[in-house]
Amino acid sequence: MATANGERLYTSEKVNVVRDAHGVPHIDAHTLGGAYWGLGYCHAYDRGLQLLLTRILGQGRAAELLSGDDETVEVDRFFRKMNFGNSLDTQLELLLPETRELLDQYCAGVNARLEVKIPWELRLMGYKAEPWTPADSVLMSRMTGYVGLAQSQGEIERFIVEMVQGGIGREKLEALFPGLVRNLDEDLLRTVTLTERMVPESVWLRRVVPAMTASNNWVVSPAKSATGNALLANDPHLETNRLPNVWCEAAMKVGDRYAMGAGMPGIPGLIIGRTNDVAWGATYTFMDGIDFWVEQCRDGQYLKDGAWHDFGKRTETIKRKKKSPLDVTYFENDHGVLEGDPKSEGHCIATRWASADSGARSLNAFAGIWNAKTVEEGMACLGEIETAWNWVLADGSGNIGYQMSGMLPKRGEGVNGFVPVPGWDSANDWQGFHHHSELPRCVNPEQGYFVTANQDLNGWGATSPINIAMSGHRANRISAMLEAKEKLTLEDLQSIQYDDYSLEAERFMPFIRDQIPDSPAGKALRDWDCRYAPESDGAVVFEAFYRELYNEVFGNAGLGPDVMEHVWKETGLVVGFFQNFEDVLLADDSPWFEGRSRDDMYAAALERALETEVAPWRASNHLIMKHLLFGERLPKFLGFDHGPVALRGGRATPHQGQVFRAGNRDSSFTPSFRFVTDLANDELFSNLAGGPSDRRFSKWYVSDLDNWVSGRYKKVTPD
8 A cells, every 4th residue: 555645544454545655545445345435434424515516516405504695596596497406316226236326325424524523614514424335336327428518518409599599590590500491480489488598607606516618538559559559548527626626535445346437526436537457538528419499388387299398396494694595496308407487388409318317327337447358348337328529448457448428319310419300299209219339339440549538530430429529630630649659659649649630720720821911810810839838828819819700700790799709708608619610610612701701701700819918828817726715715825826827728739728608607617537557567657737635725736737737747646
């Protein structure tokens, strides 16, 4: 057991927990149940505040337990509407006996620590910790798979409804979403009453649940590896302007068998990492698991196949601290939760997420990966996870593989899931879900590596789960760097994780290079190497041009300058789905051009962009890492917040460095955690945007941050 740091967290006859020199907890147990007990203890010890606050939000009890103000009530309204706590007991009954045993042990470990001490921040607010239960971990698995992930798919589909109601015609919609709006009923959507616009702003006022969208992972076969063994790299791109980091690292050992990597507080097991035999990493896949139906309503009923039916009625009581309780009613049918009041005659939207009743199979999979010995066994295990992820895997025998997971609905003929459909026709209902063997997957691909970076991966499956994905720029750049070297090392993989070259910029620059004048801003742009390094001044000028081009094309052609400004400043739409917008910007002609030439629009955008003051990229692309509860509420000298932290990278570089606003607050997508591993050795190299602990006055609060910024990796071993 690694005791170089000398800090022992817990010891007993069944389990010992110590920190290594980097603060990573090492759990040594006689049984796997003991190891899970130790993991639960570590999660409560290092991330007790994060653990309990996340549960409070997921239960929709923030107004009851934290603050009864109106903002917090709106947070509770959102989570009550999502109903993440639905059917938790049913899911527990579906757990495999061995999974339930491990889950019970995990909860016992959490509670053993909470009985000793709960975070002082919560005690200050009068909160008395309730025991952690198996149902709470099911709740966590649902929240992790929805917030910021599946939610982003719902946002873009809702935006289509808003564009139709804003007067954007079919020709422009088809140009922006080619092939996806052919069954769009514009007349019907114009009659729909929308009571919400995009994501409710108040939902994001809490930093407890991070926005998650992007990531990179790739796996390399022995044929391209310097050691002759498979390599794997993963860097999940999540919201990093928060403390603590969403990920918490651990190493677990039972006899000669180990697992090390990272998980999330409240979820038993490691989500990404490796064992003696298998390594695995995850990115989000843009599986379309959210659908909208237009419901015809009257007198509290909805029309279905020519008959009227009563909506289910769910009334939630939101208790408010120091205020009277508030009853909130939600109307539901087989298509999910209704937006609006069905007592009024008209059309309303109902929304359903495919994984809303999930949990058991996901927890079974996270437990089962411990015993996987091969890539194919790992794929069969991780493929069962009910939320949408891209998994890459490698094993000690030299095999590599890719498997998509998630509950993909089987839809009726002609229904693609991207546009709302009439709810009164049962032909538009879901007809079960596809098995993971039908989803995109492969074993030992011919090219000797496999890369996922949130791009379109439909070509690898018997089904097409992805309607709209992120750009392929990151995946293409990573693939090019893997191809460029005959034999790859872990150092090469680390270098790729920090690469800040933009293939996107490389595409745009030829259109404007000859028009760039010899001014300070012009010189910075003309000499730019397409890298988003912190010291780059060309990146600043290019970003000004890029944004002005959006304003020129979309802001002046239907959406309007005000709408485009809001999309840029207060949503993540362009951040997540810029490829669709770029395909219009780079087209020879488009309905969005409204008769103007592309060259003229580029010239107008460039002229305005060149008024930008030349400055290093770090001056505008940085973030403040804010404490999840006290962020911006306490004086800076107390150290709860940290920064500014300069970021390398942009939206289209392998090292993503996106800083933006969504839901009335600052957000970001950057590599929140990085790890690389070579199956030749029992080692894992990692760094974390923060540190192991959520305790401000712990030496481990931001202990790994300098490594994360500078590109240094710590070594984690089982011992």
